[in-house]
Amino acid sequence: MTQPPGRPDPAGITTIGCVGIGTIGGGWAAYFLARGYDVRAWDPSPDAADRVARLIDAAWPALTELGLAEGASPGRISVYADLEEALDGVGFVQESAPEVLPMKQELLARIDAATAPETIIASSTSGYSMTEMAVAAARPERLVVGHPFNPPYLIPLVEVVGGERTAPEAVQWAADWYEHIGKSVITMDQEVPGFIANRLQEALWREALHMIENGEATVEQIDRSITDGPGLRWPVHGPMLTFHLAGGEGGMAHMLDHFGPSLKSPWTRLEAPELTSQLRDSVVAGCDSEAGSRSVADLVAERDSAIIAIRKAIEQLRQGRR
Amino acid sequence: MTQPPGRPDPAGITTIGCVGIGTIGGGWAAYFLARGYDVRAWDPSPDAADRVARLIDAAWPALTELGLAEGASPGRISVYADLEEALDGVGFVQESAPEVLPMKQELLARIDAATAPETIIASSTSGYSMTEMAVAAARPERLVVGHPFNPPYLIPLVEVVGGERTAPEAVQWAADWYEHIGKSVITMDQEVPGFIANRLQEALWREALHMIENGEATVEQIDRSITDGPGLRWPVHGPMLTFHLAGGEGGMAHMLDHFGPSLKSPWTRLEAPELTSQLRDSVVAGCDSEAGSRSVADLVAERDSAIIAIRKAIEQLRQGRR
Numbered sequence: 001m002t003q004p005p006g007r008p009d010p011a012g013i014t015t016i017g018c019v020g021i022g023t024i025g026g027g028w029a030a031y032f033l034a035r036g037y038d039v040r041a042w043d044p045s046p047d048a049a050d051r052v053a054r055l056i057d058a059a060w061p062a063l064t065e066l067g068l069a070e071g072a073s074p075g076r077i078s079v080y081a082d083l084e085e086a087l088d089g090v091g092f093v094q095e096s097a098p099e100v101l102p103m104k105q106e107l108l109a110r111i112d113a114a115t116a117p118e119t120i121i122a123s124s125t126s127g128y129s130m131t132e133m134a135v136a137a138a139r140p141e142r143l144v145v146g147h148p149f150n151p152p153y154l155i156p157l158v159e160v161v162g163g164e165r166t167a168p169e170a171v172q173w174a175a176d177w178y179e180h181i182g183k184s185v186i187t188m189d190q191e192v193p194g195f196i197a198n199r200l201q202e203a204l205w206r207e208a209l210h211m212i213e214n215g216e217a218t219v220e221q222i223d224r225s226i227t228d229g230p231g232l233r234w235p236v237h238g239p240m241l242t243f244h245l246a247g248g249e250g251g252m253a254h255m256l257d258h259f260g261p262s263l264k265s266p267w268t269r270l271e272a273p274e275l276t277s278q279l280r281d282s283v284v285a286g287c288d289s290e291a292g293s294r295s296v297a298d299l300v301a302e303r304d305s306a307i308i309a310i311r312k313a314i315e316q317l318r319q320g321r322r
Numbered sequence: 323m324t325q326p327p328g329r330p331d332p333a334g335i336t337t338i339g340c341v342g343i344g345t346i347g348g349g350w351a352a353y354f355l356a357r358g359y360d361v362r363a364w365d366p367s368p369d370a371a372d373r374v375a376r377l378i379d380a381a382w383p384a385l386t387e388l389g390l391a392e393g394a395s396p397g398r399i400s401v402y403a404d405l406e407e408a409l410d411g412v413g414f415v416q417e418s419a420p421e422v423l424p425m426k427q428e429l430l431a432r433i434d435a436a437t438a439p440e441t442i443i444a445s446s447t448s449g450y451s452m453t454e455m456a457v458a459a460a461r462p463e464r465l466v467v468g469h470p471f472n473p474p475y476l477i478p479l480v481e482v483v484g485g486e487r488t489a490p491e492a493v494q495w496a497a498d499w500y501e502h503i504g505k506s507v508i509t510m511d512q513e514v515p516g517f518i519a520n521r522l523q524e525a526l527w528r529e530a531l532h533m534i535e536n537g538e539a540t541v542e543q544i545d546r547s548i549t550d551g552p553g554l555r556w557p558v559h560g561p562m563l564t565f566h567l568a569g570g571e572g573g574m575a576h577m578l579d580h581f582g583p584s585l586k587s588p589w590t591r592l593e594a595p596e597l598t599s600q601l602r603d604s605v606v607a608g609c610d611s612e613a614g615s616r617s618v619a620d621l622v623a624e625r626d627s628a629i630i631a632i633r634k635a636i637e638q639l640r641q642g643r644r
Contacts, residue, residue, distance in 0.1 A: 023570050058622065062626040062629075065630055149551045149552060154630070155554055155629070156550045156551075159547070186546060188539075188543075192539075194590065196544065200526050200530060200544070200548065200590075203526050203592045204561055207522055208522060209605070211521065213601050217518045219604070219607075219612055220611065221508050223559065224479070224506065226519065226561055228506035229471045231556035231560065232476075233477070234553035234556060234557075235549055235553045236549065238553065239530055240530065240541045240544055259421075272531065273528070279534065282541070297380070304476060306635060306639050307384075308384055308387055310635060311476075311478075313631030313635060314631075317558075317631075
């Protein structure tokens, strides 16, 4: 492998290449524009330019409300018919092509060939590992996964992970870059199929499909069981700290020691892991570290304020709909 | 079975019995007080009265912000040493004892013996079916599960289900009652272990434990993957309508037809069901019915406003913490 060339300073980047501008790629484009970048885009579909313009128009009020960077404009996007022309002079590339492996492999190789060697190229894939996507690229060391969540212009999370041939410095650069543009980054040090968030939401989604199939719940009941139930807690603390609070003043340690046996009860089709003392201790230590100086009472107060604000926001929305 | 006696009019009830006033039962007590009821409570632990007073004090600002009923007061609770005395004259009973089956069985029988036969008795259980809990009660027809979510004074959801010997009219009465006091009710027509919401959150929790055990993610990464990712969408539309939007303008039908094959990809340890055309059609029909007159564009606008409001609320909270 050649030595990695000096990567660009994220603060010096002005132009971004977006390859594929459907729902996800177009959402990325809207986000980059709101952060004040020029976007050069390519998409083979004949109505791509119109569709992305509509998507950006629809997203712009939300982006404006969250705060635009100086000089940000929805008009600073150009859509090109030629991939190589689109990538001319870009400082970063976000690829968001359909989830078709041979297409991703070919596109990443072409993007690799068309861009300066110091440029980092990220894929929005939710389904493939960079190890399998990078096979045709000449410089796989600068190819990373930067997995967003729909809509990429509003959901902060980006999961960053490399492939077997990705340079660790490239993964680090991508994490720094996404943080620089205001994203919440989780850097993974190994390729896990589905990364982290999709594994979790897929487990929930699969259980929901089983319940619908067996007549145990309707689609509407499943949605309401989340929107009016645990879904109100998850944006505040996530699933782990939420259960930390279910343990009362004893926190996660009490929760696991008290409810550990019912961990095995047949509440879902997913089998539970053995609650070894090692697993118990890592979960407890992880919660303590995440809670930091916040006591259980602090976390309860925090949760309550957030749930009230979330409920009020959603109530307003429902009233506006009536 | 005797004929069901005439049930009380929910609007005429003034006094509620709370059996067990720990985190869940105390949370129920706070909610009933905020809705203007008198609460008569029983709990065998010697410091129960002090603990519940602290819990109610901590919850009262939140309840005040959400709006108190006329005459509501945190002082309208009495804690009794004697169960039968506590239940004198109550119009509804919420049992929230620890999740220990023989204890639940004995308590429900005693509550049944101590209350007027028309009174409905609900259990907060998350782990047992009413069929197994009601075995010692003389009048099981009026025993129902009314499963809340922590904290019961803020999370609207209550799952209502009867046991094999519960009268359908009693289940219906409980659903009406909880709606009368402002809860969001899901009435289930069969006993499903874990009901609906816990099945879903358990699937997610178990996948999380597996990931921690295998070093695929830390506790903090799991929480952030939800708080900064899909957790921001779930309070708006729930998991099903969220995926309806992932299909773009084609909605859930497009989503399932397009991503159906990847349903089987190894993203979680929970096996996916076969995506039969029947399952596909029920999911699509359920989403269409839930969306009602709202187009995908309407839902996108709705989601975006809600996510912005939720992000702003949580950002304020984080700033307050710094």
